[in-house]
Amino acid sequence: MKILVIKCGGSIIEELSPSFFTSIKELQSQGYQLVFVHGGGPDINAMLNKYEIEPVFVNGLRKTTAEVLNIVELMLSGKSNRDLVHKLEGNGIKAVGLNGSDGKLLTGVFIDEEALGAVGEIKEVNTELLKLLLENGVCPVLTPISITESGRKLNVNADMAAGAVAKALNAEMCLFATDVNGVLKDGQILEELTETQIQHLISEGSIYGGMIPKVNTALSVLNKGINEVMIVSGKERFFNNGQFIGTKLVSEEEVLQ
Numbered sequence: 001m002k003i004l005v006i007k008c009g010g011s012i013i014e015e016l017s018p019s020f021f022t023s024i025k026e027l028q029s030q031g032y033q034l035v036f037v038h039g040g041g042p043d044i045n046a047m048l049n050k051y052e053i054e055p056v057f058v059n060g061l062r063k064t065t066a067e068v069l070n071i072v073e074l075m076l077s078g079k080s081n082r083d084l085v086h087k088l089e090g091n092g093i094k095a096v097g098l099n100g101s102d103g104k105l106l107t108g109v110f111i112d113e114e115a116l117g118a119v120g121e122i123k124e125v126n127t128e129l130l131k132l133l134l135e136n137g138v139c140p141v142l143t144p145i146s147i148t149e150s151g152r153k154l155n156v157n158a159d160m161a162a163g164a165v166a167k168a169l170n171a172e173m174c175l176f177a178t179d180v181n182g183v184l185k186d187g188q189i190l191e192e193l194t195e196t197q198i199q200h201l202i203s204e205g206s207i208y209g210g211m212i213p214k215v216n217t218a219l220s221v222l223n224k225g226i227n228e229v230m231i232v233s234g235k236e237r238f239f240n241n242g243q244f245i246g247t248k249l250v251s252e253e254e255v256l257q
Helices: 018-029 041-050 066-090 127-135 158-168 195-203 211-222 252-256
Strands: 002-008 032-038 095-098 106-110 119-125 139-142 145-147 153-156 173-178 229-233 247-249
Touching (some): 018 032, 018 066, 032 066, 066 095, 066 153, 106 158, 153 158, 158 211, 195 211
Parallel strands (some): 032 139
Antiparallel strands (some): 229 247
């Protein structure tokens, strides 16, 4: 089973193009089976703003009180997930939307309840359920809401959730769909980078602005033990004639082999 995990940030879901879905269908025709994990930051922030709740972030993680968790789950499950599933289905791709807490798909533990509230990290993935869907030609579309062994729901960083799912399924790659084609230097896509090369490009100013958090996020997932991580475009084709288009991040060990 050739599996790819594709992470779509909340801000890119609305911008996913027909070309993106053409690539998805080509991947399926090549025998790849796809799992989607998504965020929902803009939808969540809009609803928090409506309720006049100020978002609080600690080390990049959203501090999640019980009130915030209700809104996070509402927007992830009821808005962002629906939007992505609707787009997939509208482009002829069979998909089913699931909360990560459904069927104990994503079992998590608290990171630091006192400092962060209901924020967790994933300890176990129900791969049996995911593979059952994949074997029946359906793409699972997951929210990053996990559940503890005692039944408490947790908000999980969507990037880390995608990485955990990719690792548990032994996926060939974890793709990050973004608003760019990959890491660019002098207008050209850099096809493969190691962490050392990325840090050098940041220090010399070739990687800057909004690209820095993109590569750092992808690196943090790679360092969790994923085979390969790739930054691709959600606005254009990222797989064409059997070739991926984007920037692949690889471990130093893989380069040395």
